[in-house]
Amino acid sequence: MGALSIRNITKTFGETQILKGINIDIDAGQFLILVGPSGCGKSTLMNIIAGLEGPSSGEVHIGDRLVNHVAPKDRDIAMVFQSYALYPTMNVRQNIAFGLETRKVPKAEQDETIARVAKMLQIDHLLKRKPGELSGGQRQRVAMGRALARNPKLFLFDEPLSNLDAKLRVEMRAEIKQLHQRLKTTVVYVTHDQIEAMTLGDRIAVMKDGVIQQFGSPQEIYDSPANQFVAGFIGSPSMNFIPVHVAEREGEIGVVLQGDGDARFWPLPDKLQLRERLGQALTLGLRPEQFDLVSAADGLSCKVCITEPTGPDTMLFSQINGKDIIARVHPRHAPQAGESCHLQPDLRKAVLFDPATEARVA
Amino acid sequence: MIEQNRFWRIVVYGSLLIAAVYYLLPLYVMFTTSLKGMEEIRNGNLLSLPLDISLAAWQKAWSSACTGVDCSGLQPYFWNSVLMVVPAVAISTALGAINGYVLSKWQFRGSEIVFGMILFGVFIPFQVLLLPMAQTLGLFGMASSIPGLVFVHVVCGLASTTLFFRNYYVGIPDELIKAARLDGAGFWRIFLRIILPMSTPILTVTVIWQFTQIWNDFLFGVVFSGLDSRPITVGLNNLANTTTSVKEYNVDMAAALIAALPTIIVYVLAGKYFVRGLTAGAVKG
Numbered sequence: 001m002g003a004l005s006i007r008n009i010t011k012t013f014g015e016t017q018i019l020k021g022i023n024i025d026i027d028a029g030q031f032l033i034l035v036g037p038s039g040c041g042k043s044t045l046m047n048i049i050a051g052l053e054g055p056s057s058g059e060v061h062i063g064d065r066l067v068n069h070v071a072p073k074d075r076d077i078a079m080v081f082q083s084y085a086l087y088p089t090m091n092v093r094q095n096i097a098f099g100l101e102t103r104k105v106p107k108a109e110q111d112e113t114i115a116r117v118a119k120m121l122q123i124d125h126l127l128k129r130k131p132g133e134l135s136g137g138q139r140q141r142v143a144m145g146r147a148l149a150r151n152p153k154l155f156l157f158d159e160p161l162s163n164l165d166a167k168l169r170v171e172m173r174a175e176i177k178q179l180h181q182r183l184k185t186t187v188v189y190v191t192h193d194q195i196e197a198m199t200l201g202d203r204i205a206v207m208k209d210g211v212i213q214q215f216g217s218p219q220e221i222y223d224s225p226a227n228q229f230v231a232g233f234i235g236s237p238s239m240n241f242i243p244v245h246v247a248e249r250e251g252e253i254g255v256v257l258q259g260d261g262d263a264r265f266w267p268l269p270d271k272l273q274l275r276e277r278l279g280q281a282l283t284l285g286l287r288p289e290q291f292d293l294v295s296a297a298d299g300l301s302c303k304v305c306i307t308e309p310t311g312p313d314t315m316l317f318s319q320i321n322g323k324d325i326i327a328r329v330h331p332r333h334a335p336q337a338g339e340s341c342h343l344q345p346d347l348r349k350a351v352l353f354d355p356a357t358e359a360r361v362a
Numbered sequence: 363m364i365e366q367n368r369f370w371r372i373v374v375y376g377s378l379l380i381a382a383v384y385y386l387l388p389l390y391v392m393f394t395t396s397l398k399g400m401e402e403i404r405n406g407n408l409l410s411l412p413l414d415i416s417l418a419a420w421q422k423a424w425s426s427a428c429t430g431v432d433c434s435g436l437q438p439y440f441w442n443s444v445l446m447v448v449p450a451v452a453i454s455t456a457l458g459a460i461n462g463y464v465l466s467k468w469q470f471r472g473s474e475i476v477f478g479m480i481l482f483g484v485f486i487p488f489q490v491l492l493l494p495m496a497q498t499l500g501l502f503g504m505a506s507s508i509p510g511l512v513f514v515h516v517v518c519g520l521a522s523t524t525l526f527f528r529n530y531y532v533g534i535p536d537e538l539i540k541a542a543r544l545d546g547a548g549f550w551r552i553f554l555r556i557i558l559p560m561s562t563p564i565l566t567v568t569v570i571w572q573f574t575q576i577w578n579d580f581l582f583g584v585v586f587s588g589l590d591s592r593p594i595t596v597g598l599n600n601l602a603n604t605t606t607s608v609k610e611y612n613v614d615m616a617a618a619l620i621a622a623l624p625t626i627i628v629y630v631l632a633g634k635y636f637v638r639g640l641t642a643g644a645v646k647g
Contacts (some may be wrong), residue, residue: 047540050540050544052540052543052544071548072540072544073543073544073545073546077544078544079535079540079544081540081543082542083535083537084542085535085537085538085541087538087541087542087556088560089556089559091560098542098545098547098555099544099545099546102545102546102551117626146541146545217492243616299568306489355532
């Protein structure tokens with residue numbers, strides 16, 4: 001039995017359709033990420049799961065129960081908000097206790113729950129403070145504590161890390177993952193950050209314009225994006241998109257690439273079966289790490305415009321077929337800006353898109 | 363450069379000082395005159411300090427000055443005003459808070475239009491309401507009574523109090539309400555436990571505003587009150603217009619100060635919240 005099942009959900013505000021038929025099924029204990037640029041409908045979908053908004057059509061099942069007409073408080077869910085939404089006039093203990101009081105949990109059990117949650121999140125020493133006296137990271141913990149106190153069937157996180165600084169974000173990300181591994185509760189997590197999506201998710205739903213572009217495991221989505229949008233959205237730096245024509249040389253199907261020197265033919269793997277597309281213009285998708293620095297004989301001569309050393313890798317900004325590209329190379333061999341180098345594209349994992357529809361063709 | 367700065371500084375502070383003196387002078391004259399005897403008032407200078415201070419005029423204004431045929435001072439009017447102002451301020455503030463809460467956090471289809479119509483109420487001159495209000499009060503059997511005055515002030519104050527609270531609550535993040543709903547709280551529990559405790563600044567503003575408006579009101583007080591429900595503004599007017607033999611300026615001044623005292627006290631006690639609350643609402647709303 002699935003933990004969460006969303007069937008044909010649509011949502012319309014006046015003339016605009018925010019969600020256009022969303023279908024998602026996840027199993028108990030899975031970590032689902034809803035990711036997409038702002039305005040893609042992910043927060044609306046989250047609100048519909050929580051019951052804070054109703055769908056225009058479609059069904060939401062939590063566990064084996066249809067919850068379309070169940071009030072948010074009775075859905076057995078807990079939510080962590082982007083702004084944390086801590087009650088400013090109550091101290092930390094009262095914040096955590098509020099939901100328990102409302103549910104008429106006996107006092108002794110309340111104290112027990114608060115103690116358990118406070119210990120788990122290491123906020124014991126903060127219980128008497130008001131939210132205004134806490135740092136961003138502490139507020140984040142309290143917000144999670146409030147959700148954990150409920151012991152819900154489903155956790156909802158609405159961009160919980162967006163308001164933290166970069167270092168804290170990485171720390172809290174790891175803690176959320178640890179917490180999930182320990183508690184094994186089903187999680188739905190909304191974010192616009194593709195790194196959070198990749199690192200946290202068991203399943204990722206990439207959304208755009210109210211449609212799920214692709215639903216799958218992080219590795220599936222990274223290695224085998226369903227279309228050019230997903231390919232460009234997931235991964236940092238983004239996948240390179242190079243305009244090419246499908247060509248044939250000595251019986252092999254491939255593409256012609258040109259940097260700042262002579263154009264060169266590179267064969268594509270046979271499994272792509274591109275023979276019937278001979279002569280067509282396509283977009284070749286290559287991730288930055290699919291380039292290698294090689295000696296002149298094996299490589300494509302490219303002029304480096306900028307280098308961006310990140311420490312473990314150095315990013316080279318260059319051009320192929322007139323299009324800006326980024327290559328991720330080892331810093332030891334990295335050329336300087338203005339120099340020429342030789343890049344060898346690894347086409348075994350290459351993907352190809354239709355330039356007009358942006359659909360994946362191979 | 364610095365010399366020039368100092369020159370302008372003196373000009374600015376000088377004009378501010380003159381303005382302050384200009385506005386404070388009447389208060390000074392009222393206060394000193396109320397402490398003087400009639401003899402001194404007739405012979406002395408308007409601006410001179412009282413030679414021998416006497417509270418007799420205050421005593422008379424409070425308990426024995428004539429307001430028409432009745433000579434028991436402002437005392438009964440004062441208590442009428444208190445009986446009118448306390449419930450009127452409490453009810454109009456409470457209703458305004460609930461209205462503002464609904465219009466900002468529980469929006470329904472057409473709630474913006476409702477808010478627009480309420481806003482319109484702020485701009486309606488009260489004179490327009492006199493006749494229909496008199497009819498309404500008659501219909502409810504509340505004419506010429508303190509409950510009737512309370513009713514009028516609540517109705518007329520609602521537009522402003524709703525506006526104040528709505529604009530303040532718009533600045534409170536919606537996520538708080540969502541969180542509370544997920545915590546299982548309903549409409550009233552969210553209002554009483556979460557929203558109201560956050561409302562101290564705007565509550566202070568509204569209470570001061572309503573208190574001042576209602577305490578100082580003369581129009582409704584003179585039109586809708588009966589013989590035994592006249593508020594202090596009407597009492598003051600009657601006292602000042604009742605001439606026996608001589609015009610007792612010291613009693614008039616003491617009476618005017620008695621009438622103004624409660625609003626001054628409220629302002630002094632809660633004034634700092636007033637400005638703070640007004641700007642907070644304005645910036646966030």
